[in-house]
Amino acid sequence: MAETIKTYKVKANDFVFSFDQAAIDAADFIKKSGEEFNLICENRSVNARLLESDSTGKKLKLEIEGESFELEIKDELDQMLDSMGFSTASTKHIKEIKAPMPGLVLDIAVKEGQEVKEGDRILILEAMKMENSILIQSNAVIKRIAVTPGQAVDKNQVLVELE
Amino acid sequence: MKKILVANRGEIALRIMRTIRKMGIKSVAVYSEADRHSPHVLFADEAVCIGPPPSNQSYLNGEKIIEVSKALGVDGIHPGYGFLSENAAFAQKVTDAGIEFIGPTPEAMRVMGSKLAAKESVKKYNIPMVPGIDRAIEDVNEAIDVANRIGYPVLIKASAGGGGKGMRIVEKADDMQEQMERAISEAKSSFGDGSVFIEKYVTSPRHIEVQVVADKYGNVIHGLERECSIQRRHQKVIEETPSAIVTPEMRERIGEAAVKVAKSCNYVSTGTVEFLVDDKLNFYFLEMNTRLQVEHPVSEMIIGLDLVEQQIRIARGEQLAVTQEDIISNGHAIELRVYAEDPLNNFLPSIGTLTKYERPVGEGIRVDDGYEEGMTIPIYYDPMIAKLVVHGKTRTEAIQKMLQAIREYKIEGVATTLPFGTFVFEHDAFFSGKFDTHFVKNYYTPEKIREKQKANAEIASLVALKYWQERKKMLGPVDHKSTSWKRRLAH
Numbered sequence: 201m202a203e204t205i206k207t208y209k210v211k212a213n214d215f216v217f218s219f220d221q222a223a224i225d226a227a228d229f230i231k232k233s234g235e236e237f238n239l240i241c242e243n244r245s246v247n248a249r250l251l252e253s254d255s256t257g258k259k260l261k262l263e264i265e266g267e268s269f270e271l272e273i274k275d276e277l278d279q280m281l282d283s284m285g286f287s288t289a290s291t292k293h294i295k296e297i298k299a300p301m302p303g304l305v306l307d308i309a310v311k312e313g314q315e316v317k318e319g320d321r322i323l324i325l326e327a328m329k330m331e332n333s334i335l336i337q338s339n340a341v342i343k344r345i346a347v348t349p350g351q352a353v354d355k356n357q358v359l360v361e362l363e
Numbered sequence: 364m365k366k367i368l369v370a371n372r373g374e375i376a377l378r379i380m381r382t383i384r385k386m387g388i389k390s391v392a393v394y395s396e397a398d399r400h401s402p403h404v405l406f407a408d409e410a411v412c413i414g415p416p417p418s419n420q421s422y423l424n425g426e427k428i429i430e431v432s433k434a435l436g437v438d439g440i441h442p443g444y445g446f447l448s449e450n451a452a453f454a455q456k457v458t459d460a461g462i463e464f465i466g467p468t469p470e471a472m473r474v475m476g477s478k479l480a481a482k483e484s485v486k487k488y489n490i491p492m493v494p495g496i497d498r499a500i501e502d503v504n505e506a507i508d509v510a511n512r513i514g515y516p517v518l519i520k521a522s523a524g525g526g527g528k529g530m531r532i533v534e535k536a537d538d539m540q541e542q543m544e545r546a547i548s549e550a551k552s553s554f555g556d557g558s559v560f561i562e563k564y565v566t567s568p569r570h571i572e573v574q575v576v577a578d579k580y581g582n583v584i585h586g587l588e589r590e591c592s593i594q595r596r597h598q599k600v601i602e603e604t605p606s607a608i609v610t611p612e613m614r615e616r617i618g619e620a621a622v623k624v625a626k627s628c629n630y631v632s633t634g635t636v637e638f639l640v641d642d643k644l645n646f647y648f649l650e651m652n653t654r655l656q657v658e659h660p661v662s663e664m665i666i667g668l669d670l671v672e673q674q675i676r677i678a679r680g681e682q683l684a685v686t687q688e689d690i691i692s693n694g695h696a697i698e699l700r701v702y703a704e705d706p707l708n709n710f711l712p713s714i715g716t717l718t719k720y721e722r723p724v725g726e727g728i729r730v731d732d733g734y735e736e737g738m739t740i741p742i743y744y745d746p747m748i749a750k751l752v753v754h755g756k757t758r759t760e761a762i763q764k765m766l767q768a769i770r771e772y773k774i775e776g777v778a779t780t781l782p783f784g785t786f787v788f789e790h791d792a793f794f795s796g797k798f799d800t801h802f803v804k805n806y807y808t809p810e811k812i813r814e815k816q817k818a819n820a821e822i823a824s825l826v827a828l829k830y831w832q833e834r835k836k837m838l839g840p841v842d843h844k845s846t847s848w849k850r851r852l853a854h
Contacts, residue, residue, distance in 0.1 A: 210824035215817055217824045229829035239826050246819075248826045257831045262823045266770030267816070269823040273831055301714045302742045328703075328712045328746040352742070355714070 209274040294338055296361045299353045303327035308349060310360070314342045322360055325353070334359065364388055364439045364463065364679050368432050369403070371443030372422060373733035374749060375657075376403035379441050382671040391435055393428055395421035397741045402733050409435060416743045422446045425453040429460050439678055441465040441671075445745065448654040449476060465678040467653045471628040475651040479522040479560060481628075485648060488623040493639060493647040495562030501547065503540045509561050510539065516564040519543060521550035523558070532564055565647070567799045569640040570594070571606055572652075573621035574662045576673050577630045578683045585618040586662050586670075587692055589635075592800045593787055595710050600780060601787055602658040603697040604665055607758060607796025608644065617646050624651055632677055633659070633670050642799075657700070657750070660729060664696035664754040695761040696754045697788075699769070701732075703746040705778035706786075707809040712746045713778035715739065723771035727754040727764055730772075740777060748779065758796075762788050782812050 208219050228240040235250040246264060253260040258273040274282070303325040310322055322334045341363040347353055367383050368391040369376045380390040380403060392407035397416035404410045411431045414421035421427075425447055432440055440457050442448035442465070451472040457464040475481050482497040494513040499522060500506055510517045510533065519531045519542055531542045543559070551557035574586035590606035591599045609617070621636035628651070635656045637649040659670050668685065677683070704710045720736035732749030740746065753768055755761030766788050769781050792798045792806055 208828055210827060212820035212824045212827075213816075215820040215824075217821050219825065219828060224825065224828050224832070227825050227829065229826065229833075231833075237826055237830065239822060239829065241822060241825060244822075246822050246826075248823065250830070253830075257834045260827055260830070262826055264819045264823050264826075266773070267819055268773075268775065269820055271823060271827040273827055301712060303714075304742065327714060327742045328740075328744060330712055332711065 206276065207279075208276075209279055211272040211274070212269045294340065294362060296358045297322055297334065297336065298356045298358055299325060300334070300355070301325070301327050301332075302355050303332070303353060305347045305349055305351045305353060305359070306331060308345060308347070310342050310345070312342055312345055316340055316342060323347075325359075364675065366391060366435065366437050367439040367441055367465070367675070368393065368428070368435070368437040369407075369441050369443060370422070370428050370447055371441075371445070372398055372401060372403060372744065374731045374747070375443040375655075375733075376401075377406055377733050378731050379443060379671050380406050382669055382675070383441075385669075386672060386675060388675070391431070391437055393422070393431060395743070397743055400738060402735060411435070416741065418446065418743060422744075425450070425456060429456060429462070432457075432462055433460060437462060439463040439465050439675070441674070442654070444654050444657055449652075451476065463678050465632070465674050466655075467630055467632045467634060471630050472653045474628045475634075475653050477522055478520065478524070478650055479558065481650055482648075484627045485624050488627050490620050490624060490648045491646060493562040493565065493649075496560055499558030499560060501543075501559075503543050506543055506561055507536050507539050510536065513561075513563045516566070518562050518564040519546040519559050520562065521546065521554055521556070521559055523554035523556040524550060565639055565641045567642045567801070568592075569606075569608070569799050570599075570637065570649075571609065571617070571640050571646065572635050572637040572656075573618055574656075574659070574670070575621050575625045575630065575634050575636060576668075576670070576677075576683065577625050577632065577634070578677045579631050579680060580682055581626075581629075582683045583622045583625045583630065584683060584685065584687045584690060585621050586666050586668065586690055588614060588617060589656075589658055589661055591658065592798060593793070593802050594800055595783075595803050599658065600700050600702070601698065601784065602661055603695065603758075603761075604661045605692055605695065608640070610644075613644060613646070620646070620648065624648060632674050657747075658698050660731060660750060660752045661696040661698045664729070664752060665692050665694055666690050667693065694754055694756050695758045696752060697761050697765050698750055698752045699765065699784040700747055700780065701749040701751055701772070701774070701784075702780045703740045703748055703777045704780055706780055706783035707778070707812060710780075710783075712742075714742055714746075715777045717748075717774060718776035719773050720775075721771075721773040722749075723751070723768040725764075725768070725771075728768050729753070748774070748777075751784075762794065782816075783807070786812055 210217050230238050237248045239246050249263045251261040260271050262269050306324040306326045308323045316336050317339050320336050322336055325332050325334055342360055343363045344361040346358045366389040369379050383390045389408045392404050392410040393413045394404045395416045413427050440462055447453045449472055451469040454464045455469040474484050496509045516532055516534050531546045533539055533542045546559050547557045569592045571588050571590055573588050577583040588606050588609055589602050589604045591602045593601035624636045633655055635652040638646040639649050640646045703713050705713045716739045717736055722730045729752040730749055734748055753761055753764040755764050769784050787793050
């Protein structure tokens with residue numbers, strides 16, 4: 201059923217690219233060994249090294265100029281499956297604020313029940329001798345404060361819950 | 364000296380202990396509960412846990428460190444940099460306990476620790492200073508008089524300040540009142556000392572410093588200059604020596620000035636005299652750092668001296684074995700500080716576990732670090748992972764070697780300043796040497812790193828597709844769905 205696959209999507213770290221077969225054919229690819237390749241694309245000669253690959257060859261890890269990339273290839277069938285509804289809705293209501301990094305809670309600027317506006321400071325998180333303000337991204341009401349000043353928190357630990 | 368305690372952690376503790384061992388001396392590590400797995404603890408001959416992770420309960424606990432030193436029969440304490448290294452009271456207590464403090468005298472630290480006292484100290488030596496007033500002022504009218512005399516823009520600085528805190532630029536007389544009030548209040552809250560002074564604001568400044576080495580007998584030499592103009596948040600990220608702009612004649616003059624500053628406070632041990640250099644190559648005394656500097660390895664690479672070894676020899680009463688004539692610049696050295704910070708996100712700390720950690724190796728490449736693969740970067744301390752230092756015959760060669768070393772340095776699990784390093788070393792302004800302390804503000808945007816990452820990500824995607832398609836072709840028969848279906852039917 202998938203005899204004429206036309207476009208491919210590739211996720212590379214946090215980038216996504218689309219290629220058609222013509223673009224793939226235009227690049228000149230050779231294998232230097234099982235894990236080492238060279239690609240000439242628009243006159244640029246680039247060496248790449250295969251670090252990991254799953255059994256399908258669609259999920260792999262490559263290194264280019266010292267930088268490593270997690271890659272995932274999606275052919276037309278994969279893209280169709282994705283569009284059939286496994287993608288998540290992006291307009292989720294924010295229910296809580298989590299710590300973006302491990303650190304120490306220094307100062308909490310809000311109270312339970314308080315209405316806050318987008319950009320308001322919720323608390324200050326100290327990490328590596330630097331003070332980082334944690335701001336809120338939308339208007340909300342503080343339901344519960346889950347931490348206390350002086351407390352050490354892990355990454356993704358809930359700091360405050362919102363109504 | 365038979366046993367030295369290193370009152371520090373991370374890369375600098377390890378670096379100091381390597382020299383201690385080389386000299387046939389025993390080393391003692393102190394560590395907090397967060398650092399049990401740290402290389403400095405594993406490397407030391409003896410190690411003592413001195414408290415919980417926060418530094419004020421461990422690495423800043425001078426009493427405890429002296430107590431441990433006495434119990435273990437330590438005869439010297441090396442403070443490294445940061446923590447207790449410039450704490451005159453600690454140095455005094457160490458000395459009073461009959462232990463040698465490997466560093467300057469408490470008195471020299473006290474004088475140079477206050478910017479106003481430092482200015483007073485060097486006054487009689489004719490050291491060029493930024494035009495301004497060299498005593499604390501509070502009166503706004505007096506401030507305006509001074510500013511009119513030296514010309515706007517001016518800088519209000521806290522006497523006890525450092526790291527950019529308590530500094531304010533004033534462009535015109537109308538703003539003086541408010542800026543003075545805010546500077547005084549900021550200085551009071553940050554340093555407990557509200558005294559401020561005023562200097563001319565140098566608009567295109569470079570930060571150039573001179574290494575000095577002094578023994579206990581009044582012999583002082585300088586170990587040439589270091590250029591430290593590439594900074595973010597008023598903190599250095601890249602240092603090099605020699606500076607691309609210092610001429611032999613200027614090198615001699617700035618070196619002499621640094622030696623005089625050291626002499627003015629009867630300095631002993633290694634220290635650094637910092638200067639501000641304007642666009643006409645005039646240099647002005649800024650301050651003296653009374654410790655071993657983070658960036659000392661670049662000097663070691665071109666002058667061929669182990670500065671920690673010099674500190675220990677000086678502390679045990681030896682005379683300097685080298686004279687100024689022996690200090691000859693050999694080649695070019697550059698250092699990149701590898702911080703666990705995200706250059707794409709405002710250099711915010713990026714904390715996590717080093718899931719991959721491979722150092723570059725090769726001739727002329729030196730990595731001073733305090734981590735191994737699998738270790739987590741603790742939240743309690745400075746986010747520096749390592750110092751990547753390279754040496755080349757020329758500046759161009761050193762830059763190329765640095766770019767290569769960055770490519771070979773494999774760090775995963777946290778964001779680092781390595782991509783920022785690549786950005787700087789590939790930038791025309793750095794290559795030509797025409798840059799100042801505003802480099803980041805003038806040239807750097809995260810988008811430029813993102814563009815490059817995107818280009819490489821696109822190439823990686825194409826390689827992945829090519830690899831996958833070729834593999835599919837090769838594995839064709841096995842991948843054939845109808846074949847496996849038939850096999851299943853046969854059972």
